[in-house]
Amino acid sequence: MSTHCCDHSHDDSSxxxxxxxxxxxxxxxxxLPFNDLLYxxxxxxxxxxxxxxxxxxxxxxxxxxxxxxxxxYCPQSAHYNTGLKKEPLMSLxxxxxxxxxxKSAGASRFCxxxxxxxxxxADLDKVIEMIQAIKAEGLETCVTLGMLTPAQAHxxxxxxxxxxxxNIDTSEEHYKEIITTRTFQDRIETIENVRQAGINxxxxxxxxxxxxxxxxxxxxxxxxxxxxxxxxxxINMLVKIEGTPLENxxxxxxxxxxxxxxxxxxxxxxxxxxxxxxxxxxxxxxxxLCHFAGANSIFYGETLLxxxxxxxxxxxxxxxxxxxxxx
Ligand code: SAM
Ligand code: DTB
Ligand code: SF4
Numbered sequence: 001m002s003t004h005c006c007d008h009s010h011d012d013s014s015x016x017x018x019x020x021x022x023x024x025x026x027x028x029x030x031x032l033p034f035n036d037l038l039y040x041x042x043x044x045x046x047x048x049x050x051x052x053x054x055x056x057x058x059x060x061x062x063x064x065x066x067x068x069x070x071x072x073y074c075p076q077s078a079h080y081n082t083g084l085k086k087e088p089l090m091s092l093x094x095x096x097x098x099x100x101x102x103k104s105a106g107a108s109r110f111c112x113x114x115x116x117x118x119x120x121x122a123d124l125d126k127v128i129e130m131i132q133a134i135k136a137e138g139l140e141t142c143v144t145l146g147m148l149t150p151a152q153a154h155x156x157x158x159x160x161x162x163x164x165x166x167n168i169d170t171s172e173e174h175y176k177e178i179i180t181t182r183t184f185q186d187r188i189e190t191i192e193n194v195r196q197a198g199i200n201x202x203x204x205x206x207x208x209x210x211x212x213x214x215x216x217x218x219x220x221x222x223x224x225x226x227x228x229x230x231x232x233x234x235i236n237m238l239v240k241i242e243g244t245p246l247e248n249x250x251x252x253x254x255x256x257x258x259x260x261x262x263x264x265x266x267x268x269x270x271x272x273x274x275x276x277x278x279x280x281x282x283x284x285x286x287x288x289l290c291h292f293a294g295a296n297s298i299f300y301g302e303t304l305l306x307x308x309x310x311x312x313x314x315x316x317x318x319x320x321x322x323x324x325x326x327x
Pocket of ligand 3: 074076077
């Protein structure tokens with residue numbers, strides 16, 4: 001037991017062995033002058049990572065639309081008419097071809113998303129075949145398939161899955177304004193099932209859903225205070241989708257978004273913080289500041305799940321300008 005964890009008793013083996021952040025502490029970080037916050041975050045970044053390396057993950061949506069959940073931001077929810085063309089589960093061949101192309105373009109991880117509330121066991125078996133084939137190509141694998149039981153998480157671990165993505169999306173307090181078809185606690189349980197199975201956790205959220213700064217602080221605090229913080233923390237800027245309840249939301253102030261990245265870096269020094277959705281709406285200067293603040297991963301490839309992402313050539317040129325190396 002580390003000495004600063006004085007409020008945990010010695011016989012409590014479930015207690016986290018790292019600093020537990022309070023909301024007041026996290027709010028105080030958000031309230032720092034911009035330069036002070038970025039300087040601090042960049043120091044933490046340098047102490048824990050090579051300052052100019054950025055991990056590259058490529059996404060593929062393997063099953064599109066008709067999702068029974070009502071996530072207010074999502075183009076794939078059956079509750080909203082977003083004009084998205086529905087597609088059943090992709091074939092192994094198509095997925096594998098796309099993964100090979102991602103690898104030759106320079107990605108190190110291939111992430112597959114499916115618009116499910118939770119996978120049916122027959123579908124999970126098909127996804128497992130995809131994971132095994134992609135791993136055989138020498139890529140890391142990540143999937144995001146909705147809620148998982150402990151048995152399903154175990155099956156994915158046995159198949160060799162490296163990461164599972166399941167976001168808390170926002171603060172516990174703001175969550176019910178965004179999704180009502182499942183609870184924040186449901187999200188936490190799946191994350192715990194993934195952790196228990198021994199799979200790396202990819203878990204983050206979205207900025208720009210009408211939340212207060214305190215909600216951003218609370219969301220990051222929840223992630224950082226997990227017994228083991230997620231290895232990968234995607235910070236998305238809301239992509240406004242026509243037909244969803246959030247289509248007319250106010251744009252996030254770029255500095256507030258950069259502050260969120262910086263606070264994530266300080267709270268989770270060893271995690272990869274991913275500058276995720278929303279990059280097509282960001283200037284290069286804004287993205288450069290996100291990397292200075294500690295973002296050291298991106299989604300790389302011309303599409304996210306259903307929306308646009310910068311084309312690889314643009315990211316390659318941008319990395320070249322800044323002297324960043326994609327890994
Ligand atoms: N159905 C699964 C689930 O919800 O876990 C997997 C796919 S879901 C699309 C993965 C994540 O993408 C969501 O948790 C959310 O954080 C992010 N996302 C979806 N739509 C978005 C949008 N319009 N803007 C930003 N992030 C979005
Ligand atoms: C995450 O946090 N962001 C990704 C990934 N995990 C699965 C998805 C972003 C989706 C953006 C909207 C779309 O393209 O549909
Ligand atoms: Fe379904 Fe995931 Fe979209 Fe929510 S975020 S509607 S669970 S695909």
